[in-house]
Amino acid sequence: MAKKNINVAVVGAGYWGRNLVRVLNDLKVLVSICDLNPNILKATKELYPHLKYTTSYRDILKNANIDAVAISTNPESHYLLTKEALSCGKDVFVEKPLAMAVEQGRELVKLTSKNANILMVGHLLRYHPAISKLKELIDMGKLGKINYIYSNRLNLGKIRREENILWSFAPHDISVILHLLGEMPESVSACGGSYLNKGIADVTVSNLNFTSGVKAHIFVSWLHPYKEQKLVVVGNSKMAVFDDIAIGNKLQLFNHEINWVGNMPVAERKNAENIELDNSEPLLLEMQHFLECILKREKPRTSGENAIDTLKILQACQMSLEENGRVFVLEHAPHYLSSKSTYYVHPSSCVEQPSKIGKGTKIWYYSHIMPGAKIGRNCNIGQNVFIGSKAVVGDNVKIQNNVSIYDAVKIEDDVFCGPSVVFTNVINPRSYISRKHEYKSTQIKKGATLGANATVICGRTIGEYAFVGAGAVVTKDVPAFALVYGNPAKIKGWMCICANKLQFKQNKSTCSICKKKYVLSNGRVKCIKNELGKKKCQRIILSA
Secondary structure, eight states: OOOTTOOEEEEOOSTTHHHHHHHHHHTTOEEEEEOSOHHHHHHHHHHOTTSEEESOHHHHHHOTTOOEEEEOSOGGGHHHHHHHHHHTTOEEEEESOSOSSHHHHHHHHHHHHHHTOOEEEEOGGGGOHHHHHHHHHHHTTTTOSEEEEEEEEEOSOOOOSSSOHHHHHHHHHHHHHHHHHOSOEEEEEEEEEOOSBTTBOSEEEEEEEETTSOEEEEEEESSOSSOEEEEEEEESSOEEEEETTSSSOOEEEEOOEEEEETTEEEEEOOOEEEOOOOOOOHHHHHHHHHHHHHHHTOOOTTBHHHHHHHHHHHHHHHHHHHTTTOOEEGGGOOOBSSSSSBOEEOTTOEEOSSOEEOTTOEEOTTOEEOTTOEEOTTOEEOTTOEEOTTOEEOTTOEEOSSOEEOTTEEEOTTOEEOTTOEEOSOSSOBTTBOOGGGOOOEEEOTTOEEOTTOEEOTTOEEOTTOEEOTTOEEOSOBOTTEEEETTTTEEEEEBOTTSOBOOOBTTEEEOTTTOOEEEEETTEEEEEOOHHHHHHHHHHHHHO
16 A cells, blocks of 8 residues: 555554554564664564664654654653654654643644644544444434443553553543544543552543533543443434444444333333444554555644644643542633643733743733743632732732732742732832832732732832731731731731631730640740641641
């Protein structure tokens, strides 16, 4: 089928790559194999002594006789290996996932277009004869209106540390569901558990909700007592079951009926209808398609654009997994700007570069982050927030709607800024006089709370765990733990770390909630540290 002058190299000949080696060798296009593991190269050479072998990826890319590479390596390496190959003018087949971030995927697609390369992603099930037939049946209306899809991909299998089960197993099912329905979900959620390695999920259940009304769930696990790979499609006329583990009868239709008897639904079961399928190996069909695309210079069925759709869902599910199953509307799905800096930006917001934003931070509707701004980890930036180029925001900071944080404002960790808090940076502004050289530094210390509509005049310092009441106008420094309100704001009492008001007797106080102890001396409050109180306060803060 393929012309003899197509020469392909396989990069990564291990767990799955050996299958690529076998098929591409049978198609008589394989010329070279690259792998960092000399033992893998040695074992492969015994089976295919006529091929060339190397541990240097650079050797593959420099070889002008190699037209294309097939990459089957650690998923975290897919992006860089693919980028290097495309930049050298090679056509690329890369196993799923295309990358570990949507932005990386988009970069690869742009590079593909720029260099007129072929980029195909290994979503193998898209080439399975059963999935092709199932798509045909759905499009013909044989199942009626699709109501529900669920997929189980379970095994006591190869357990990885570089990726969790969601990224390892679920891309197959996500890609197939998108293909069968021809639409993207409007929202997703995911939950799961990590049992073998902390922070690496071994079991996940992902839920996808589509505008058409279809709902889907994907259950994946590598901690299962037996292997199961099933896809069930429930229509209002028929139901279809694809069982990839079955020997024969991999695709069946069920014409079960629901009859109403005495105003109660009663199921009437009927025998399965076996659907005849082409017995061709899916991987062979996939590789043949790749070679055809190289010859004809056509976009593959599983192109980079298709892979980005799958990545969008994976990232949204990953964020939901990290937030205990929170539902994410897909247009708000996590926006990863790099593999090391992971944060979410709503599409309506503007984050100018370069800016430094920590992992887990979320920037919501219509906010503007200026270049040079520094924002820590796990912050929540609300709607219509402005953060200046020289502003600094620490970790775990909550900034509610309609807040502008101008240059020279520094906010430390764990600070809460209520809605419409006002900061200033000049004490005597005139529109026609530049005062940039006169900006005064404003500091909000660790754990402080600023109530709604509070105003902080520039040059002031709000002490640790101070509490500024709603509408207060702060014209003087506020000491640590002080409760202030009014215009101008004055000290009205003292607050515990856990935000409970303290009552002092003989200049001593014990918080009635967390039992932390304080002393009052010379108009200042100091916390007496003790580990028991510290732990309890942390627990209260985290659950707030």
